[in-house]
Amino acid sequence: MLMGCLYTILCAQGENDNWYFGDHAAVNFSTTTPATLNNNQMSAFEACGTASDENGNLLFYTNSQTIFNRQHQPMQNGTGILGNYSAQQLSIVKNPSNSKQYFVFVTAGSYAAVSQTNRISYSIVDMSLGSVVNGQPLGAVLQNFKNIPVTDNIGNNFGTEAITAVAGPTPNTYWVLIPNGNRLYSYRIDSSGFSNGNPVISNLNFPINLSTDTFFSIKASPKLSNPNFSHLICISLWYNNTNTSNLQFNNQIVSFNSNTGAISNNYLLTVNSIKAYLPEFNKNGSVLFLANTSVYAIDLVNSTTGSINFLQIFNGSSGALSEYTALQRNRRGDIYINKYGSNFLGIINNPDVYGTNMSVNMNSINLGSAITQYGLPQLIPESEPIAYYPCIDSLTLTYEPNLNFNYEVGNKIVTKTKYALGPRHNITMKAGNMVNLLPGTEMQLGANYHAYIAPCREKNSDFESKNLSQKGMILDLDKIERSKSLSSNEITISPNPASDFINIDSGKEKTISWELFDMSGRSVLKGNSSPVNVQSLPKANYILKINTVNKQVSKKVTVK
Secondary structure: OOOOEOOOOOOOOHHHOEEEEOEOEEEEOOOOOOEEEOOOOOEOOOOOEEEEOOOOOEEEEEOOOOEEEOOOOEOEOOOOOOOOOOOOOOEEEEOOOOOOEEEEEEOOOOOOOOOOOOOOEEEEEEOOOOOEEOOEEOOEEOOOOOOEEOEOOOOOEOOOOOOEEEEOOOOOOEEEEEEEEOEEEEEEEEOOEEOOOOOEEEEOOOOOOEOOOEEEEEEEOOOOOOOOOOEEEEEEEEEEOOOOOOOOOEEEEEEEEOOOOEEEEEEEEEEEOOOOOEOEEOOOOOEEEEEOOEEEEEEOOOOOOOOOOEEEEEEOOOOHHHOEEEEEEOOOOOEEEEEOOOOEEEEEEOOOOOOOOOEEEEEEEEOOOOEOOOOOOOOOOOOOOOOOOOOEEEEEEOOOOOOEEEEEEEEEEEEOOOOEEOOOOEEEEEEOOEEEEOOOOEEOOOOEEEEEEOOOOOHHHOOOOOOOOEEEEEEOHHHHHHHHOOOHHHOEEEOOOEOOEEEEEOOOOOEEEEEEEOOOOOEEEEEOOOOEEOOOOOOEEEEEEEEEOOOEEEEEEEEO
16 A cells, blocks of 8 residues: 555645745745745735745746746746736646646736726646756647636626635536626636636625726635535625725625535625725634735534624724735744735634634744735635545445545444545545545545544534525624724825826824835835826826824825
């Protein structure tokens, strides 16, 4: 018997072992102690993504304009990718029909109208192509599958910044999820390809229209065991440029069914909260974390309409420089926190058991000279194990139908002769009395397998048996946040976009100074009075930092 490695079910294969992000920041998660890397040649202001092979070896990374190969050079045909550099999210999905290929979905900027160069699109990376180094190709973007527009059911392009992907109901099936307007568009990817132009459409009940001039994101939980839905999805609005005087920062958590590709009518929680840029679920989907200048944990399982359980687990200082932007779970289930402009990644301690033992360490990983910006890489979706598998008495396996699965039975699991696990399998077996691997059982190099004896877990702590219809829940977290500190949105700028001058209105606050930075962090203008003259600047996005007597705020501005 060849045992490739011995992991628990939470240790997936290595496709998500590397993160490349921010201003030349990179981390490797192949071992339990993360390792900082210093070879990132990329600056990613917001959206970013990384792909590795099953053994955790880097394949490529991207900031949505350039795809870099493992030699940290632009990949063959990998320049000119049409993602907007200030878009919030991108998503990478493996091609089920070709193990050497990856779909790279990039998104648009919300300030500009949808156009041929500002839209959601995808390109396909083929790792069997490109120059060969040390016996392995460096990969290339397929010429005929570069910057292909993603279209809705009537052929229209998309212009939003939010996109994510989840595993489907069977191995090697996935859903790409895009909120737009007041709908969720779900595109299936399977062995037949990408269902472009043929999405499943679900209605959202979001309080505003999610389109141009609104900045928002989408995140999904791991797969859950529930007869009515497979995932929870959180859509977070953090800026509405059309209404800066009475802003609403909403987070809406809904249930999603991967069998149908549609939102199910089983779970609905609305969290009115100040600026949650990129939220995150813990590894069993029972807790949602939201961050801005503070970090909150919300108990999704035990909350009801009359009583929503939440905790503030970290209290940061106010001001734009103290904003905690992206929350991202790694392949081990650890949740990291990104603070803009920091040389560290933070981490949430004890994220999987809701309670006062949860805390935050903002200096978890030292990034060296590299610094964070706004985004962190989303995970490439795998055929996920169900977080909780309902117990049966006994089970006999003649072959393994799942790539990733967690078997849990009350009595015993027996494998028949010639039961085999290949290099991509990730299987856990848990039985109350016995796990019996009969002669002839084979585990090939690279297989992940773990077995142990333990009683079935109680069902009353998960989504299968408790609170199946938690709907209409509302948490006014914004009232708590606003009582702590003045909102940065009391300072407004106009017009935005601008071609000549930008006026700063600080209300009752006195503006002391301002400084304008380009997206590389270089200071291009500074002053101490309004307006800001941008007539001589190139057309681009900038960050305007405004200092008042009591605080400092940052605004993203566009010179057109």
